[in-house]
Amino acid sequence: MFCAPVCIPVPPSTPFNVLIGEIFLGVYGEHPDFVAIDWDEVVWFKSGHKFTPRFDLSLAENGLGHKDVIRFKTPGLKGIKGSGS
Amino acid sequence: MSDVFIAFQANEDSRPIVDAIIADNPEAKVVYSPGLVKIDAPNRLVINRETIEEEIGRDYDLQEIHLNLVTLSGHIDEDDDQLSLSWDH
Amino acid sequence: MDATVKRKKMGLKQRYQTMTRGLDWTTSYQDMDKVFPYDKYEGIKVHNWDEWEDPFRLTMEAYWKYQGEKEKKLYAVIDAFAQNNGQLGISDARYVNALKLFIQGVTPLEYCAHRGFAHVGRHFTGVGARVAAQMQSIDELRHYQTETHALSHYNKYFNGMHESNYWYDRVWYLSVPKSFFEDAMSGGPFEFLVAISFSFEYVLTNLLFVPFMSGAAHNGDMSTVTFGFSAQSDESRHMTLGIECIKFLLEQDSANAPIVQRWIDKWFWRGYRLLTLVAMMQDYMLPKRVMSWKEAWEMYAESNGSALFKDLARYGIREPKGWQDACEGKDHISHQAWNTFYTYNAAAAFHTWVPNEEEMQWLSEKYPQSFDQYYRPRLDHYDKQHKQGQRFYNKTLPMLCQVCQIPMLFTEPNDPTSICYRESDYADDKYHFCSDHCKEIFDHEPEKYVQAWLPVHQIYQGNCFPEGTDPTVEGFDPLAAVMEYYRINVGSDNFDFADSEDRRNFTEWQAGEEPQVSP
DSSP: OOOSOBOOOOOTTOBHHHIIIIIHHHHHTTSTTGGGOOTTTOEEEETTEEEOOOTTSBTTTTTOOTTOOEEEEOTTOOOGGGSOO | OOEEEEEEEOSTTTHHHHHHHHHHOTTOEEEEETTEEEEEEESEEEEEHHHHHHHHSSOOOGGGGGGTEEEEESEEEEOSSEEEEEOOO | OOOOOOOOSSOHHHHHHHHHSSOOOOOSSSOHHHHSTTSSTTOOOOSOGGGOOOSSOOOHHHHHHHHHHHHHHHHHHHHHHHHTTGGGGSSOGGGHHHHHHHHHHTHHHHHHHHHHHHHHHHHOSOHHHHHHHHHHHHHHHHHHHHHHHHHHHHHTTOSSOTTHHHHHTTOGGGHHHHHHHHHHHTSOHHHHIIIIIIIIIIIIHHHHHHHHHHHHHHTTOHHHHHHHHHHHHHHHHHHHHHHHHHHHHHHHOTTHHHHHHHHHHHHHHHHHHHTHHHHHHHHHSOSSOOOOHHHHIIIIIIIHHHHHHHHHGGGTOOOOTTHHHHHHGGGTHHHHHHHHHHHTGGGSSSOOOOOOHHHHHHHHHHOTTTIIIIIHHHHHHHHHHHHTTOOOOOOSOBOBOTTTOOBSOOEETTEEEEEOOEEEEETTEEEEESSHHHHHHHHHSHHHHTTOOOHHHHHHTTOSSOTTOOTTSTTOOHHHHHHHHHTOOTTTTSSOGGGOHHHHHHHHHHTTOOOOOOO
16 A cells, blocks of 8 residues: 655654654555554564664654664554455 | 568558568568558568659659658668668578 | 779778777877877776777768768658648557657767767777777767657647757656756766666667657658667667677786776666656557567566676676566556656646556457556546546655656565655765665665655755745745746646647647648
């Protein structure tokens, strides 16, 4: 459904839980599976390497800098009709 | 050995050119598709001005083919009397 | 009565030599290297420019004569088309969106080619190459003009065509063709020839021309078909220049081969990425379909291409590095690109839609390996949402590739469920790419690509708002401000075809109402 990763300007002081609780809702909220995401089960990557963010810390405190790229996988949720989308 | 080819818009202007090419290149094959006539030949194809003039009934400048030429394949050699396409190296 | 004997004083070859050779000179009071400052820095060695063979020997006199005749024929057809309301004869108003894509993204490239060839036509020391480049420069200007004329008629009746030149310099998806050509134009003259004459005009040209022109023929668009035929003999001259220049460079010195190979690798890939837009057009935007992108790729790239690279093997040239990945992409890129424009249609100056059931069947048959599994489910979802009054429009800007500037919509080769990410760190900053091949292009010349004007970054920096905009004002809507800056008319140029003025108008005209020409 989301054709590509998004590019978002956020202050480095943004708490990680605000990123997923508010910002991601605006970005991904229309996906039919969004509400089913269990954020405790989500697997994170930074520049392709496994990454374990602390939700109570800011982006900068989590080691995220300008133009860093993060991805997340939702185990068990395989997209619309299992298409990966 | 690869085919050379030349393709023209299929219209009344290109008809005598196609006829001339067929007359001078016995191994050439013609394929018609909407608006297009394509002529394939193994390795080499020649277009002779004189043969076209016989078909067309007037003097002909070989460079007039640019009016109806669509595409071609092969190395070109061109002078006043003949245009040839070939894959000879 | 005796027929007049035509006595030519010189044969064609001699005439052409006389008109184009021996008019140059070696400069005496300025250094040749100062007068021709660009012909050595790329490292290409030319020992004897006299070995340049002119594939077509059109003197200016012949050129004007035959091009003039072609123009008369073309404009007669364009006039007739306008006089007879030819726009009512198209298959379906959705087809016009293919023309919008063409005038926005292809026509400006003709103008760039005109400028690019004029530039290299000044900077080679070899006369044969200079003349060929100058002739092509005139051809390309002609293409820019004739395309604009052929398509301008549609502009009177349909949205999404009115500011194509302005959009080209600013709108996000048009930075894809713009950056492609500017990359070529800002390289040296030899790179330009390998990029445009060889890689684009010879290797990839059929994949641009045939989809649009046969699409036009199948959808009742006589104006565009006629332009296509009229341009075709120009294109065959361009093709022969492409193959001649590659042969010349490789035969002049074997040391040229690795330089040329790197350019072939780069420009095959950049050209392939640019053709993503054509793939999408071919599979989704032609109500009467011709063949699939996959079929076109197999016919024009895989068959023709392998014969070509077999021929070039004797010079030590191999197929481009990205060849395998490009072939793997044939099952995917059109669907991935359509999804991009469908979801970002709020910001694009043409319409998109969910294909109807018959079209979905066609896509399913043409793409047995990919469509039903990966792409149909989301299209069905979009259709359902639209019918519930919740047509999905993505409102968050996408991440772009630093080199090709396309949103990062491409997937890992052989894994269509994972976006392909690559990155490079350079001079205290990080850069992102859609593929190994775009990354390699960057890594070879990073100073060039760090200067890229990426639309998404520029929007976030506030450089895409109308003059005098205050983004700190209460209730400021940045996307609306960008659309105003873009001069895209919200509600008529963008959004779904189903809800468009184009569709309403065309339905009325088909029902017998007189079309009103827009002011």
